[in-house]
Amino acid sequence: MRVKKEDMVVVTKGEYRGKTGKVLKVFHKKGTLIVEGVNFVKRHTKPTQTRQQGGILEKEAAVSASNVMIYCANCARGVKVGLRVLPDGSRARYCKRCGELLG
Numbered sequence: 625m626r627v628k629k630e631d632m633v634v635v636t637k638g639e640y641r642g643k644t645g646k647v648l649k650v651f652h653k654k655g656t657l658i659v660e661g662v663n664f665v666k667r668h669t670k671p672t673q674t675r676q677q678g679g680i681l682e683k684e685a686a687v688s689a690s691n692v693m694i695y696c697a698n699c700a701r702g703v704k705v706g707l708r709v710l711p712d713g714s715r716a717r718y719c720k721r722c723g724e725l726l727g
């Protein structure tokens with residue numbers, strides 16, 4: 625999985641198709657991730673000391689990593705990402721469309 629926390633991604637499938645958001649969490653084992661503002665689900669909560677009333681809380685649920693693409697700011701769209709080895713030996717991801725390094 626080439627998506628990392630803090631990446632901007634575009635949803636390519638389902639109800640949130642076309643929506644861009646920041647990756648908040650990555651679950652590598654499951655191959656899923658949480659994207660800010662994407663895939664809201666309602667959760668029923670019980671009253672707590674900090675929240676007087678229980679009720680319905682909307683929270684992002686994980687989406688499959690195969691349903692998102694990395695967003696390239698240069699291309700202004702979701703793109704395929706390749707890996708490139710830099711002169712110092714570290715690996716960087718790059719946009720296969722425009723060649724821009726994505727970090």
Ligand SMILES: [Zn+2]
Binds near residue numbers: 697723724
């Ligand atoms: Zn690009």
